[in-house]
Amino acid sequence: MVLTIHHLGISQSERILWLCEELGLPYTLVKHVRAPVLAPESLKSLPGNPLGRAPFIEDSATGVTLSESGAIAEYIIQRYGGGRLAVGPEAEAREYAEYLYWFHFANATLQPALQVSMFIGLAKLEDGAMVKGLAEKRLHVALKQLDDRLGESKWLAGAEFTAADIMTVYCVSTQRYYGLGSLAGYGNVLRYLGDCGGREGYRRAMERGDPEMEPLLGAEAPGKSLIEGGGTESDVWKKRK
């Protein structure tokens, strides 16, 4: 197996497992456990991973090591996936543009809005605090745009499931263990999460990467953020026995 995926539990690296499962690519999985919120030494000390974050991959065929979900997804798709799950410039121009837009929207707009909102939530500001209002507005605008797109299209790029979907689902599922909470009012996103969660590749990735975690695909999320609950030591993220 040429690809080694370093996966941090309850994290964005679930995207890369899911991508490989969808592409049917074999990989060696190395799991790291949060300590109890941030990355453990096992991830931070890996050569070639200066930020110490996940996802992080090693390609034994080329010696390449790589971070950043989006870069890793493109690397794997183009190098080992024969371009599957991407939309290239040879496609119809609108579909190509939609693919590029939503692939990048996930980490360039949606994830930053969610993280700002997460930190504002942890700061426990008063309801009328200006910065809280700004963060909520920014997040709502991003979610509304996503919801509108999913109201007109089954998948983000168009009629076919692509890596743009793989980039996006973490933001509106597992990330909610850290903040966002309810998706009530974003019915198209919920329909979409049901479709994504029903995919065999998604199920296999979650079962391999985070078998203890309850996939967060419904409208409601735990009232308490995983961070407040003590990270992995809390049980808000765990499957009910």
Ligand SMILES: N[C@@H](CCC(=O)N[C@@H](CS)C(=O)NCC(=O)O)C(=O)O
């Ligand atoms: N933009 C990066 C973000 C990577 C990232 O922040 N990963 C988090 C997990 S969601 C992490 O490793 N956190 C551990 C830490 O910051 O110590 C990507 O998409 O790969």
